[in-house]
Every structure is written in structure tokens, then in C-alpha cells.
Amino acid sequence: MRGPEHEAERLVSLRSIERVPALFTIDFHNTLFHCDAWFQLEIRELPRAVFAEMNAISPGEDNQQMLTEALQRYRAIREQAMASGVECDAVTSMIQVARDLQLILHPDDIASAVQSVMHRAQHDAQPIPGAIELLQGVRARGIQIAVVSSAAYHPFLEWSLTRFDMSNLIDEVVTSARCGIYKSNPAIYQHTLDLFNASAATSVHVGDSPRFDVASASSIGMKTVLLSNDLAATLDPEPDLVVASLGEVPEHLDRLLKA
Numbered sequence: 582m583r584g585p586e587h588e589a590e591r592l593v594s595l596r597s598i599e600r601v602p603a604l605f606t607i608d609f610h611n612t613l614f615h616c617d618a619w620f621q622l623e624i625r626e627l628p629r630a631v632f633a634e635m636n637a638i639s640p641g642e643d644n645q646q647m648l649t650e651a652l653q654r655y656r657a658i659r660e661q662a663m664a665s666g667v668e669c670d671a672v673t674s675m676i677q678v679a680r681d682l683q684l685i686l687h688p689d690d691i692a693s694a695v696q697s698v699m700h701r702a703q704h705d706a707q708p709i710p711g712a713i714e715l716l717q718g719v720r721a722r723g724i725q726i727a728v729v730s731s732a733a734y735h736p737f738l739e740w741s742l743t744r745f746d747m748s749n750l751i752d753e754v755v756t757s758a759r760c761g762i763y764k765s766n767p768a769i770y771q772h773t774l775d776l777f778n779a780s781a782a783t784s785v786h787v788g789d790s791p792r793f794d795v796a797s798a799s800s801i802g803m804k805t806v807l808l809s810n811d812l813a814a815t816l817d818p819e820p821d822l823v824v825a826s827l828g829e830v831p832e833h834l835d836r837l838l839k840a
Contacts, residue, residue, distance in 0.1 A: 603838045604779035605719045606755075606770070606798075608788030609730035612808050612827075613712050614741055618705035622698060623671070623733050628655045630698040631675055631691065637684055647682055654678045659733070666766025668757035671695055671734040699737050706741045711827035716750040718831045724838070727753040727773050729786065731764040731793060753777070764793040767800045774801075785821075785837045787830060795820045804837045806830055 607613050610620055622630060628651035632638045638648050658674045669677070672692045679686045719726055728751055732738055735758040742748045755773045762769040774781055781802035788794025789808045799805045799818050807820040808827065816823075822833050 601725055601777040601779040602783060603724045604727065604774065604777050604784040605724050605834075605838075606727045606729045606773055606784065606786045606803075607716075608786075608790070608794050609728050609732060609738055611789045612709060612787060612794075613728060614706055614708055616702065616706035616737075616741070619699065619702040619737055622702055624659055625652065625656055627671060627675060627695070627698070628652050628678055631694045632684075634694040634698055635686065635690060637679075637686060651678050651682055654681050662733075662757070662763045663731075663765050666763045666768070668731070668733065668761050668763045670758040671699070674733065695734065696736070699734050700740065702737070703740055703744060706744070708745055708747070709827060713745070713747060713750070715827045715830055716747065719834070720750050722834070724834075725752045725777055725779075726750060727755055727777070729755045729764070729769060729773050729788075730757070731769075732756040733758050735759045764790075764797055767797045770798045770803060771801050774803075783838055785834070787827075791816050791820075806833075806837070 610616065629648060632648065632651065638644045655674060655678050658669050658677065662668050672695050675691050675695055676688050679691060716726060728738060730738060735754070735756040738754050738756060739748070742751060742754070753773070753776055755769065755776070757763045757769065760769060760772050762772060770786065774784060785804040785806060786794060786798040787806040787808060788798075791807065795805045795807050795816065796818055799820070805820040806822045806824060807816070809823055810825055821837055822830075824830055
């Protein structure tokens, strides 16, 4: 009798051959979850938190200047990832910042500190209203679901989904940290489609950013839904649907997922 390992391999093999009839993808920050503490670490504040965790920069005017430089260097790395479409994950970024400042810190210790400060940020994570119900509705239709995010620290998304019992609603979590592609590069969406052998024409992406969600996903042919309070905004390209809440999405799914 063949064991579960063989069955897992068989399912992976089937996915690589069979085309998924429809795929639903969704952004993480401010679409699926709200977590400002984590977001600020991701985009700007990680060096301050990590070096404090490690007691790497002691108080003092000279060291304050060093911390300011660390924040500037980290921010430059994030901006470069956004501009180039090539990601540098949070741990690698912090190792680079430490080296630039000539701080003698072991990479494993930096990784441990990043994990600690990111884990503490979970206290601020909350699903967006209607998010769980939306995923449940999509799953009930037999549609596979992937999270697509420009997250520099992948585990935070997994922790958040697990904490709110949402992991069973998600088939894949695709982050820039894991695949190396920032969402300014449409290749992250093509990468996600390829994981499922899905067609862009029968796939839809939901997010809150006109640039990283709508423009990037639509450029490869995916349908797009913009979550926005500004329903009258003029956008180029235009999303296929603009909603003020996730609860508005289900009634439009059949139309959006048609080729």
C-alpha cells in the first residue's frame, strides 16, 4: 500500500499536468490583513528593532547617527527592490546593512533577531472585515486561492494565517521574499499562475494598490479587483472592478472568472 508521501507526490504531479480552471489571488497587507506594526518593520523600521533586540547600537550621539544611517541604508534596499522588481529579503537586507556599518554580527544572530521582532508584531495583525468570509465563499466554489505579496519576511504571513485559522483556506502563499520577485514586476503573478498551471484569462487578483496589484496583474491578462474607498478615482489601467469592501466581491466572481 502506498503511503501519504506518494500521494503528495502524485498530487503535485497532477497539478503540473492539469490546468486549473480558475485561480483567485489576493494581496496580504490592507487587503487580507491589516498590520501596521509589521508593515513599518518591512518598509523602514526593521534596523531599529533588530539592533535594539541585539543590543548592537548603544545610546549616544555617534551611535544615533549610525542608527540613522542604518535606517537610510535599509530604506534604500527596499526602494531598489521596488524599482528593479528583484527582491532582497528581510534577513539578507539586515545582514547587508550590518556589514555596511562594519558591525560584527553573526548572520544567524541577525536572522534570530529578525524572527523575534517580526513575531512580536503579530499582536497588531487582524483580518480585514469580510476577508475570511470571502475566502470561504471562493473555496466553496471549488476555486483555488493564493496570497501574492511583496513581503520581505515570508513567515509573518504564515503565522498570521495560522493564528486566525485561515491556513486551510489558502493553497499557496507567494511572497517576494520566497520567489525573489517584487510585485512591481508582473513576473510574480506569472510565477503564481505557473504554480497552478492556471490561465491568466480565468484568474482574478484582488488588492489595494493601483500600481502593484492592478497594473502589474492586469499586464499579464489577469482580471483585477481594486479595494478602495475612492470609487470615483480615474485609474490607468482601470481595474475590472472597484469595491469599497471585500463583501462586494463574491457577486461578481462568475463574471470575472470567465475567459
